[in-house]
Amino acid sequence: MTPSVPGREFLYFAWRNGKLRFGLALVLFFLGVALLGPLLTHYPPLAYLNPLGAEAPSATYWLGTTCFGQDVYTQFVLGLRAAFLVGLLGGGMATLIGMLIGFMAGYRGGLVDEVLNVLTNVVLVIPTFAVLLIAAAYLQVRSVLMECLFIGLTAWPWAARAIRAQTFSLRTRDFVDLARLSGMRPLKIVFTEIAPNMLSYLVMTFILQFGGAILMAATLDFIGLGPTNAQSLGLMMQTAVLWGALPLGAWWWFIPPGLAITAIVGALYVMNVGLDDVFNPRLRERS
Amino acid sequence: MPRYFARKLLIYALTFVLAVTIDWLIPRFMPGDPIANMLARVSVNTNAAQVMHDYYAHVFGLDLPLWRQYLNFWGRLLQGDLGISLYLFPTPVTQVIARALPYDILLLVPAILLSWFAGNRFGALAARNRWLDNVVSPVAYLFTAMPYMWLAILLAWYLGLVLGILPIAGAYAFSLHPAWSAAFGLSLLQHWFLPFLSLFLVGFGGQAIGMRNLIIYELEADYARYLEALGAPQRLVRKHAFGNAMLPQITGLALALGVVVAGALVTEVVFSYPGIGSLLLAAIQRQDYFLIQGCFLFIIIGVLLGNFIVDIAYVVLDPRTRRGMTGEPA
Numbered sequence: 001m002t003p004s005v006p007g008r009e010f011l012y013f014a015w016r017n018g019k020l021r022f023g024l025a026l027v028l029f030f031l032g033v034a035l036l037g038p039l040l041t042h043y044p045p046l047a048y049l050n051p052l053g054a055e056a057p058s059a060t061y062w063l064g065t066t067c068f069g070q071d072v073y074t075q076f077v078l079g080l081r082a083a084f085l086v087g088l089l090g091g092g093m094a095t096l097i098g099m100l101i102g103f104m105a106g107y108r109g110g111l112v113d114e115v116l117n118v119l120t121n122v123v124l125v126i127p128t129f130a131v132l133l134i135a136a137a138y139l140q141v142r143s144v145l146m147e148c149l150f151i152g153l154t155a156w157p158w159a160a161r162a163i164r165a166q167t168f169s170l171r172t173r174d175f176v177d178l179a180r181l182s183g184m185r186p187l188k189i190v191f192t193e194i195a196p197n198m199l200s201y202l203v204m205t206f207i208l209q210f211g212g213a214i215l216m217a218a219t220l221d222f223i224g225l226g227p228t229n230a231q232s233l234g235l236m237m238q239t240a241v242l243w244g245a246l247p248l249g250a251w252w253w254f255i256p257p258g259l260a261i262t263a264i265v266g267a268l269y270v271m272n273v274g275l276d277d278v279f280n281p282r283l284r285e286r287s
Numbered sequence: 288m289p290r291y292f293a294r295k296l297l298i299y300a301l302t303f304v305l306a307v308t309i310d311w312l313i314p315r316f317m318p319g320d321p322i323a324n325m326l327a328r329v330s331v332n333t334n335a336a337q338v339m340h341d342y343y344a345h346v347f348g349l350d351l352p353l354w355r356q357y358l359n360f361w362g363r364l365l366q367g368d369l370g371i372s373l374y375l376f377p378t379p380v381t382q383v384i385a386r387a388l389p390y391d392i393l394l395l396v397p398a399i400l401l402s403w404f405a406g407n408r409f410g411a412l413a414a415r416n417r418w419l420d421n422v423v424s425p426v427a428y429l430f431t432a433m434p435y436m437w438l439a440i441l442l443a444w445y446l447g448l449v450l451g452i453l454p455i456a457g458a459y460a461f462s463l464h465p466a467w468s469a470a471f472g473l474s475l476l477q478h479w480f481l482p483f484l485s486l487f488l489v490g491f492g493g494q495a496i497g498m499r500n501l502i503i504y505e506l507e508a509d510y511a512r513y514l515e516a517l518g519a520p521q522r523l524v525r526k527h528a529f530g531n532a533m534l535p536q537i538t539g540l541a542l543a544l545g546v547v548v549a550g551a552l553v554t555e556v557v558f559s560y561p562g563i564g565s566l567l568l569a570a571i572q573r574q575d576y577f578l579i580q581g582c583f584l585f586i587i588i589g590v591l592l593g594n595f596i597v598d599i600a601y602v603v604l605d606p607r608t609r610r611g612m613t614g615e616p617a
Contacts, residue, residue: 127586129552130583222553266429
């Protein structure tokens with residue numbers, strides 16, 4: 001169990017942790033690009049602008065153009081926005097469902113635990129991606145929000161399992177017993193006694209789910225089952241591959257979207273390793 | 288052990304029933320009419336089309352009440368009959384899948400097993416060697432952070448087009464026909480390498496990170512400290528740490544099976560590799576009910592089978608499960 005660190009001390013160690021600083025800086029950089037980037041472009045993302053087709057980056061087209069003459073920069077910054085949205089909502093939802101099921105199974109125990117455990121294991125074994133695929137294909141018009149919903153509904157099992165295990169180990173602690181004896185209601189015990197004591201764990205789960213959701217969305221978008229009415233990084237890679245960016249050597253078309261995803265997800269992982277150091281004094285001493 | 292297996296089998300049975308139900312349910316409620324699509328390809332006048340539509344709806348059993356369709360689905364499924372593909376009419380779905388299956392086995396089994404072995408090896412080495420750790424860990428994190436298709440695209444672009452040493456599309460050269468010849472075998476191997484490599488690298492990253500963290504955790508455990516205090520050689524301590532870290536990694540292998548489905552699918556799309564992934568995508572684009580169901584079913588069966596093998600391996604390797612000493616390993 002990770003002990004919770006009081007606020008000021010946490011900030012002190014967090015700031016001293018290079019991994020956390022590096023990861024956070026990178027994520028914030030891309031968040032900045034996602035938020036401000038679209039303000040710097042006045043091209044519509046799908047308009048055929050450049051009559052010469054695919055052209056390398058230049059002063060007019062900052063990240064070059066696609067083989068249709070579309071501006072890659074515009075598509076890129078809009079896709080980045082979608083990626084953050086999916087990470088936040090999809091990853092957030094998966095974390096919430098995982099918390100709900102994990103707390104319930106871990107705190108209640110007994111039959112509730114058994115049933116939820118079987119449910120979790122079943123969803124864990126089913127290749128959720130294949131289910132997602134068919135469900136996404138079922139809808140002809142899809143929005144980014146719908147994609148978040150799909151991802152949130154399928155990505156929760158491992159979070160639920162981890163949170164259940166943690167809750168289980170906290171449930172028999174003295175302070176929880178005390179709260180129970182004082183007549184506190186189960187829901188309140190979970191949220192005021194148990195959850196704060198595994199906050200570090202919950203934060204890290206959310207960060208991993210955030211990255212996982214971005215990757216999952218990119219995969220769905222890449223096979224053409226992403227949002228039909230929005231730009232996304234996966235979609236950029238799909239069109240790039242479909243329309244011969246590889247033989248054309250149009251690296252500016254397929255490198256930026258993948259690089260951005262790799263950088264964001266990688267930075268989240270690095271942040272997580274850093275947070276682990278901050279939350280676990282034992283790890284801190286070792287390094 | 289009977290309890291352990293009973294639990295596992297219950298979960299697998301439930302998963303299978305649920306999966307088959309989903310499998311039946313989702314394509315059934317997909318918008319669009321596959322028969323109308325099929326008839327649209329042969330232009331006939333509207334009256335004739337109506338007659339043909341009714342005829343095909345009857346042939347495919349789509350005019351029956353839903354509960355009957357569901358029972359029929361199970362009935363035929365248990366006889367190994369998955370229906371007839373609409374888009375490759377009139378080839379039976381099982382035949383279409385049987386043609387794709389060898390490519391998947393060829394690609395996935397080596398990619399999963401080798402990445403697991405190599406990942407465990409390097410992860411364990413990295414845990415006890417600071418220099419190696421500084422090289423392996425960042426690389427491993429990088430591979431897990433990469434979207435599958437981007438890694439595949441980069442490999443195809445660099446090795447296939449910039450250096451031009453490997454082919455990037457198909458399972459064998461277009462000029463060849465499948466045959467038991469050396470030329471065909473070589474072509475098969477050349478086309479196999481890039482998709483294999485991209486799946487291998489992603490799997491390697493995840494497994495190496497998992498193993499590294501587990502070993503570090505195990506080396507801090509009481510038994511490791513006790514052995515050290517007794518003056519046991521480092522090699523012995525590490526051997527025990529490795530053994531203990533292997534168990535969660537075996538469970539990890541089972542979980543990786545479900546994840547690899549997504550990876551295999553996009554990899555097959557990037558490299559136009561004719562496996563079940565490409566087939567499933569083609570089936571979805573053409574709204575081919577039966578083929579979608581068949582592909583999904585084979586994916587489920589593959590994952591369940593893999594999980595079951597892993598479970599058996601777990602029982603063999605962990606004596607505690609055999610004696611019923613452990614509550615719930617997974």
